[in-house]
Amino acid sequence: MDTPQEEAFDRLARLAAQLLDVPLTIMSLVDSERQFFKADFGLPSPFRESRQLPIDASLCRYTLEGDPIISGNAPADPFLKFHPSTGPWGIVALIVLPLINPEGHVLGTFCCIQPKVREWTEQDLTVMRELTASIMTEINLRNQIQKLKAEQNLRDTFVAALTHDLRTPLSVAKMSVQVLGKRHADLPGVQTSVARVSGSLDRAERMIQNLLDASRLQAGKRVSLEMTECDFHALTSQTLDELAALYPDRFVLKAQGLFKMRGDPLGLRRIVENLASNAAKYGAPGTPIEVLLSRDGRQLVLQVRNQGTPIPATDLQTIFEPFHRTVSATVSAQKGWGLGLPLVKGLAEAHGGKVRVTSSIEEGTCFTVTLPDEAGSFDISFLGMSRGA
Structure with missing residues (x-):
């Protein structure tokens, strides 16, 4: 009610007038007090200016029970x-x-x-019914968009509050562990335990950041990168060493050449961590996970390959969508949010790179990330992360 005229609805009013050869068509919205003319073709003054009519003076009130009004000669209709x-x-x-x-x-x-008197044909009625359905399609789509925006705002608020509330106790726990490590540095095994607890807390913080970034990516917002010169080989090796505490004797790193590049060290670590941990969780137990680094001209190539049940072709089409989990992941004992792979894709694209996946019984599952060695600070928006991998 009281919204400006819009071409989407005016177009349908003009089309009805043209197809039915009538001088006046109106799309109205009604409430308990009035009829509001949202769109029209041929509406005379003063109604075109006022765009409303008291409901008691409106024929539309007879349709409020959902029944149409169809007449070829209203003055003769009782x-x-x-x-x-x-x-x-x-x-x-x-x-x-x-x-x-x-x-x-x-x-x-x-x-x-x-x-003037006119006997409406079945074709006339069909045209009006189809155009009315088109109007309702437009209205329903707009309502769905409004609901999605409201849900997105609610999710953003929830994620922001959640990440803030979780980070505080994690920071306190990490500081406390570090203090205990300093106070009891002379006791056997203390430093090893402190390192493990600190590493676990760091991973929890990265999980929180994953949730926050996934929400941003899905909303079409930006992921900021802090670009610097770094050694992708060293970052990959360090990340796999940390994961070895959770998945011992699983990772085999093979590197050929030098891997200096310009990138965001934390973002690159998160790419490796998500792909390697996914391979460990969903690959065949006890089998090695190959992590391969190579060069293709000015491109750095990271491949993470595991053996086990292949990913179904239907899941391969949607595997990089936020909050999507494959059928095998859903029925497995491994818990997850479906955030890791969308983040890998988002972070790779933020570096100017891309990611793809292949999966078969013979070759296993292989995720391949290609990154330019001189990636600039793209800091780009991901509109639903719909760009191809």
């Missing part, structure tokens, strides 16, 4: 001839169809009016 709008408006033949939403509520009407 139901319509005494209505206050029939004479002043020059209404003789009319079709008035209710706009009904999926919940069954009547939002308004779509009508065409002819100032």
Whole structure:
């Protein structure tokens, strides 16, 4: 109600007038007090300026129960001839169809009016029904978009609050562990335990950051990178050493050449960590996980390969979508949010690179990340992360 006229609805009003050869068509919204003219073709003054009519003076009130009004000669119709709008408006033949939403509520009407007697054909009625359905499709899509935006805002607020509330106790725990390590540095095994606890807390912080970044990516927001010169080989080796505490004797790193590049060290670590931990969790138990580094011209190539049940072709099409989990991941004992692979894709693209996956019984599952060795600070937006891998 009271919104400006919009071409999407005016176009349908013009189309109805043209197809039915009538001088007046109106799309109306109604409430308990008035009829509001949202779109029209041929609406006369003063109604074109006021864009409203009291509901008691409106024919639309007869459709509030969901029934249409169809007449070829309103002045001769016992139901319509005494209505206050029939004479002043020059209404003789009319079709008035209710706009009904999926919940069954009547939002308004779509009508065409002819100032002379006319017998409406079945084709005329079909045209009006189809255009009315088009109006409701437009309205329903807009409602869905509004709901999605509200859900996105709620999710953003929830994720922001969650990450803030979780980071505080994690920071306190990490500081406490470090203090204990200093106080009891002379005791056997203390430093090893402190390192393991600190590493676990660091991984928890990265999980929180994954959640935050996944929410940003899904909302089309930016991932900021802190670009610097780094050694991708050293970063990969260090990340795998840390993961070895959780998955001992699983990772085999093979590197050929030098891997100096410009990139975000934390982002690169997160790429390796997510791919390697996924391979360990969902690959065949006890089998080695190959992590290969190589060069292809000015491109650095990271491959993470594991053996086990291949990923179904249907899942390969959607595996990089946020919060998506494959069927095998869903039924397995491994828990997850479906954030790791979307983040790998987002971080790779933020570096100007890309990621792809192949999976078969013979070759196993292999994720391949290709990165330029002189990646600039792209800091780009990911609109639903729909760009191809």
